Amino acid sequence: MNLFKDLRIVYYFIKRYFRVWTYFKVNFVLELIQVVIDLATMAIIASAAGKYISYMLKAYGGDYFAFIVLGLVCNQLLSVALTAPRSAIEDAFWGRRIEILFSSPVNPTFLVTAFSIGPIVRESVKTLIYLLTAILLGLSTKPLNILSTVVFFTGFLACMGIGLISASTLYLLEAKGGSDPVNWIASIVARLLSGLYYPLNILPEWCRWLSLIVPHTYVFDAERRILLGSVSGESSLPIHSVFVALGFSPVLADLVLLAIYAGVVLPLSYYLIRKGFEKALRDGRLSWWS
Amino acid sequence: MSKDIVIVNNVYKSYPKYKRFGPGTCLGQAHWILATIFRMRKEGVVEALKGVSFRVKRKEIFAIVGPNGAGKTTLVKCIGALLLPDKGYIEVDGVNVVEEPLKAKKRMNLVGSGYWGGFDWSLSLEENLQLFALLYGYDFKEAKRRAKEVLDIVGLSHKAKDNPTKLSSGERQRLALAKGFIADVPLYLIDEPTVGLDPVFAKQIRDYIKTEMKKRGITVIFTTHFMHEAEYLADRIAIIKDGKIIALGTADELKAKFTRGKVVEIKAYNVYEDALNKIKSIEDIIHIDVFHRSYGAETLLRILTRNPLETLNNVLDILLMYSSTILYANISEPTLEDVYRAIVGEEYG
Numbered sequence: 002m003n004l005f006k007d008l009r010i011v012y013y014f015i016k017r018y019f020r021v022w023t024y025f026k027v028n029f030v031l032e033l034i035q036v037v038i039d040l041a042t043m044a045i046i047a048s049a050a051g052k053y054i055s056y057m058l059k060a061y062g063g064d065y066f067a068f069i070v071l072g073l074v075c076n077q078l079l080s081v082a083l084t085a086p087r088s089a090i091e092d093a094f095w096g097r098r099i100e101i102l103f104s105s106p107v108n109p110t111f112l113v114t115a116f117s118i119g120p121i122v123r124e125s126v127k128t129l130i131y132l133l134t135a136i137l138l139g140l141s142t143k144p145l146n147i148l149s150t151v152v153f154f155t156g157f158l159a160c161m162g163i164g165l166i167s168a169s170t171l172y173l174l175e176a177k178g179g180s181d182p183v184n185w186i187a188s189i190v191a192r193l194l195s196g197l198y199y200p201l202n203i204l205p206e207w208c209r210w211l212s213l214i215v216p217h218t219y220v221f222d223a224e225r226r227i228l229l230g231s232v233s234g235e236s237s238l239p240i241h242s243v244f245v246a247l248g249f250s251p252v253l254a255d256l257v258l259l260a261i262y263a264g265v266v267l268p269l270s271y272y273l274i275r276k277g278f279e280k281a282l283r284d285g286r287l288s289w290w291s
Numbered sequence: 292m293s294k295d296i297v298i299v300n301n302v303y304k305s306y307p308k309y310k311r312f313g314p315g316t317c318l319g320q321a322h323w324i325l326a327t328i329f330r331m332r333k334e335g336v337v338e339a340l341k342g343v344s345f346r347v348k349r350k351e352i353f354a355i356v357g358p359n360g361a362g363k364t365t366l367v368k369c370i371g372a373l374l375l376p377d378k379g380y381i382e383v384d385g386v387n388v389v390e391e392p393l394k395a396k397k398r399m400n401l402v403g404s405g406y407w408g409g410f411d412w413s414l415s416l417e418e419n420l421q422l423f424a425l426l427y428g429y430d431f432k433e434a435k436r437r438a439k440e441v442l443d444i445v446g447l448s449h450k451a452k453d454n455p456t457k458l459s460s461g462e463r464q465r466l467a468l469a470k471g472f473i474a475d476v477p478l479y480l481i482d483e484p485t486v487g488l489d490p491v492f493a494k495q496i497r498d499y500i501k502t503e504m505k506k507r508g509i510t511v512i513f514t515t516h517f518m519h520e521a522e523y524l525a526d527r528i529a530i531i532k533d534g535k536i537i538a539l540g541t542a543d544e545l546k547a548k549f550t551r552g553k554v555v556e557i558k559a560y561n562v563y564e565d566a567l568n569k570i571k572s573i574e575d576i577i578h579i580d581v582f583h584r585s586y587g588a589e590t591l592l593r594i595l596t597r598n599p600l601e602t603l604n605n606v607l608d609i610l611l612m613y614s615s616t617i618l619y620a621n622i623s624e625p626t627l628e629d630v631y632r633a634i635v636g637e638e639y640g
Contacts, residue, residue, distance in 0.1 A: 006425060006428065006430065006431075009425050009431050009434075010422065010425050010426060013414070013418065013421070013422045013425070016414070016418070017411050017413045017414050020413040020414070021413050024413070096409075097409045098409045098410075098411060099409075100373060100403065100406075100409060101403070101406050101409030101410070101470070102409070102426070103373060104371060104373060104396070104400070104401040104403070104406075105396065105423060105426035105427060106393050106394075106396035106397040106426065106427060106428070107393075107426045108393065170323065174323045174326070174327060175323060175326040175327065176322070176323035176326070177322070177323075177326070178322040178326070179319050179320070179322055180319060180320050180321060180322035180323040180324075180326075181320070182320065182323055185320050279375070282372075282373065282374055282375045283374075283375045284306065284307065285306050285365075285368075285374055287373065288409075
């Protein structure tokens, strides 16, 4: 298959995803309105609490509203990278589409990746609305640049890797029926310890070390430094000190760690996905009725 | 190029049988722990295929028949690379299916029974088929042309813009067949091609397989429960029972080999149970079918026997002794269904 044909296939998956998403029109509109409501809530909290914690946000420019909006924007897209592969396979598994698709000459890993694009596009649309609303509410950041884009996409790939590992558990661990152990752990750590709502330095030392197991931590730190604060500046993650000693800035340290993370997790995830499908083909459990 | 397009050699396939936990025991996020524990409690295995071997020649139409649970679908899925066999060798058009499944899938198209359920309800019929054509590597223009062509073949072109949920069950089966016809491949695997179709359309599909696919030089392997379909379509027929092929050959070869006899057909009024029991005890009878009509007043006996004339005389004697009224009697050649019943046995009916 060449790239153009692959993109055509992806286009069909996106098309079907959007038809499903917009099938209940009122729900669709309410979902978009919800984005604005969530942001307005955050703006109120930020204006009330911002002045009390802004002194902790020196490395990130000191503006709590910008701090939290940037975190939530990144989180929205990183979260979908975590969940999309699995929910896409599960949807095809319970919707009985997986076997008929597998009867065609298509690479399973390509299929899973293509399945995942629809939810990613959906969250991108919502994120855009989120950002535009935030700008209307007074969000001010430095302009996007290559470094922030590279950091984000490296983090996104790392999350996609975890998402694919989570998807592989569907067959490898028979993790169906509402359970998703990998994603569950990653989401909890990301929400609680990665510095999404508050700076990491308010957490105990062991929590800060634990926060390093998810890519979110590095992405939040680097993006906030690049777009709100300064690339250099005091380190906020415990592992930064190792890199600072080597002459790296905290942002570069984040980027290197994310690249290592993605470099390990992505090949592992593709290996596990392949093994998962192999197991399903051996056990005859590719589809729920087979 | 080998003259055999499919080689199946000594294939074994078994499914592990795990202890299941009932509904209501789901623990949400911890469900997988429960699933893993229960999956470790193996309760044995189901042996679906036990050393199956056969070869299918190029351009041949090959039927696999057998009772429910005999292993037909498992066998088709193993050939179609949708199941990995435990042991054995499967080759399609010179490609080892287990080692190179993607390469093998490019040489065949599989239509499973109930595959209509796998079509995407949010895409129209033509979009679904275009997607499958793209998955087979055709460019977009060719995919559109093929989708249109196969919808014509299965008589659904007037519903091209509808989604699959708007189709009747027969139309859905036709859509599944359309997926099978979307790619130009040398081998088609069709699991029960006419199940759920009305007689007129079932005949159209059979004729399409028999004439058009034969003309295009395509090899077809199909499973069916309809013996007349196997006899009409197939060049050779394999009968599978309990995971083993127990008979293989042309319809005529199977008839000659397994039914050394003929069929005696008798239609009569008032055939009582005692008379039937006596008839069943006649020595030369291989198999007997009893059909009641008109609330049991009219009975048709279809008897496969090694000695047709003597059996006919004996049966007529018994019926007359029990005051039955004979309406019709005839001796004919056995059909494939008779062969099937003789081989597979009464318990599978």
